[in-house]
Amino acid sequence: MLRKEILNLVESKVEEYSMLNYHVLESMADWVRVVNKEGIIIYANKTMKEAVGDNIIGTKCYQVHGKEKPCRFCIAERSMATGEIVQKEEKINGRYFSVKSSPVLNCNGEIFAAVEVFRDVTRERKLELELIEKNKKMSKDLLFAKKIQEKILPSKDTLEKLKVDYLYKPSEMLSGDMFDVFHVDEENIGIYISDVAGHGIAASMMTMFIRQTMRAIKDDILSPSIALSELHRRFSTLNLEVDKYFTIFYGVFNKETYQFKYANAGHNCIPIKYGNDDVELLKVKGYPISLIFNEISYEEKKIQLKKEDKILFYTDGITEAKDKSGKDFGVEGVMEAIYSKNNNILKEIEENIINHSWGEQEDDFALVLMEVIE
Missing domain, CATH: 3.30.450.20 (PAS domain)
Known part of the structure; x- marks a missing residue:
């Protein structure tokens, strides 16, 4: 044609x-x-x-x-x-x-x-392909950061008279929960657990600040309450937005006297001390580390520990895990696991959380168990 x-x-x-x-x-x-x-x-x-x-x-x-x-x-x-x-x-x-x-x-x-x-649609597709490539790079970087964050966690090991075990589960690739155990000096061992507001990259970066600062502070300051005040002072120099804050519970165990001194900067998940004869919440008042106050001091308490005593530290990803009706797992769920006298309490709490929340995890959570073994 x-x-x-x-x-x-x-x-x-x-x-x-x-x-x-x-x-x-x-x-x-x-x-x-x-x-x-x-x-x-x-x-x-x-x-x-x-x-x-x-x-x-x-x-x-x-x-x-x-x-x-x-x-x-x-x-x-x-x-x-x-x-x-x-x-x-x-x-x-x-x-x-x-x-x-x-x-x-x-x-x-x-x-x-x-x-x-x-x-x-060339422009749109090229932008999309560029975004995909950037996302691949970001995912690779996040994976690297995740490995670093996991590597700096303390060893599940025995520090002379203390045995430390833990469970650590970020809700995303990176976590805003952090804990550490270290020698303060020849007689004392420091242990803390912290929870940064939010999660993801920003929260994980804050955990790096907490870890490095706490390890620097411990060389000069033995008192938990004074250490937290110094941590607050150094945090204030970062000049961050007012919505950036974190909570931390810090304790120091003396290997010679078995005395455990502690202070709390707003950590609402109160550590639980338990053993063969009693269960006690280590309550002590204190505000979170934030920019609300220019200076702040913290109350300090102490308890006497003995062989086979344990202290369970945890974050609100545990207590605020919800079931389908919106009910929190709560401190009651943690106490129930303690009273069950299971030899592996961390595993039991993890399984109970999974059952309670139907396997859905909305927040980071960490469990740390400190046990006096000698």
């Missing part, structure tokens, strides 16, 4: 069926073409002709894109066969196009062609 005859056919079809508004199509910024049932282009708008050439009328639809055979999935063919509007994405000469094909009907309701609209 000659090109002139094809153009005459197209114009007569347009006029007869009034299916295509010729002037609207010609002014569109998108490429528009009409393909008949033989896969031949019988119309292309001005924008498409300027992009791929005036001689595309009468050629096979796939030849315009430099292909030697039809597409494996031809949306024009699908539209004409089913009457559906079909869409796909196609890469043409290094550019990305969103292509939508719609059936064209004559006055008898019969499909005789398909109109295809090509929208250039």
Whole structure:
């Protein structure tokens, strides 16, 4: 069929069926073409002709894109066969196009062609691909940070007269919960647990500050209450936003006297001391480490420990774990596990949390068990 005859056919079809508004199509910024049932282009708008050439009328639809055979999935063919509007994405000469094909009907309701609209989405796709690559890099960096955060946790080991075990589960890749155990001097061992507001990258960075600062403070300050005041002072010099804060419970165990001194900076998950004969909450008042106060002092208490005494430290990811009705696991859930006298209390609490919250974890949580073994 000659090109002139094809153009005459197209114009007569347009006029007869009034299916295509010729002037609207010609002014569109998108490429528009009409393909008949033989896969031949019988119309292309001005924008498409300027992009791929005036001689595309009468050629096979796939030849315009430099292909030697039809597409494996031809949306024009699908539209004409089913009457559906079909869409796909196609890469043409290094550019990305969103292509939508719609059936064209004559006055008898019969499909005789398909109109295809090509929208250039190259900019969007390139931005999307760049974002995917950046996300891959970020995920890789987060994984590295996760490994570092896990590596700096204390060893599950025995520090002379103390045995330390723990359970640590971030809700995301990184956690805002942190704890540490270290020698303060030849006679004393320090232990703390902290919980940074929020979780993720910002919270995990704050845990690094807490760890490094506490390890620096312990060389000069033995008293838990004074240590927390100094921690607050150093935190204030960071000049962060007022919504950045954290809680921390810090205690020092003397290996010679078995005395345990402690102070609390707003940590509402009160550590629980228990042994063969009693259970006691180590309550002591104190405000979180925040920018609300320029200076702050903390109350300090002490208890006498003995062999087989244990202290369980935990964060609010434990107590605030909710069941389907919204009920918290609570301190009651922790106490119930203690009273069960299970030899592996950390494992029992973990299993109880999983059962309570149906396996869903919304917040970071940490459990640390300190036991006097000599």
